[in-house]
Amino acid sequence: MDERQIPSVGEKAPEFSLADSTGVARRLDDLVADGTCVVVFYRGHW
């Protein structure tokens, strides 16, 4: 983990576009267009 790279409070969050599990593309810019977005990174089921 590179802590310097993790966006801090007050910084711009890096844009991303990822498909969700149903194949729908989700862009961060679209997600925040309607207001606040909570983005949670989780470890997953490896």
Next chain:
Amino acid sequence: MADYSEHLEDLRAAGAQLVAISVDDAARTETVRQELGIKFPLLCDSSREVVKKYGLLNGGEKGGIAFPASFVIDRERIVRFRALEQVASRISVDQLLELVRELGHGVEPKTKPRQRGVFPGLMFLRATMNALRHGVRSPNR
């Protein structure tokens, strides 16, 4: 599972959307999503591109997985809150949902992480909810 969506609506009513990201592939993630009845998008970062971009790649785990972390991002894409969890513990979507459900009631979360610090956003998400409810919204609304 119906009550999950009910309380997710509380989060939405507070002005927030919720998405979760892992490196799991779509098939695996979709199975989990359906089993747990999750109503918010689960994003798949199999290439680890976004996890890397956010500085959260835990390369020590099989193929590299995400360190658990949560961000609240406003409409200008500015990070308003963040919570990091560097303890190499497993986070479950179950715990996330339980927490969201309890937050919806406005009560102290009863969810007990399996291990201290397992869940990154416990205190953080409570603060988030309060902030959203009491006006830390983007000023340009």
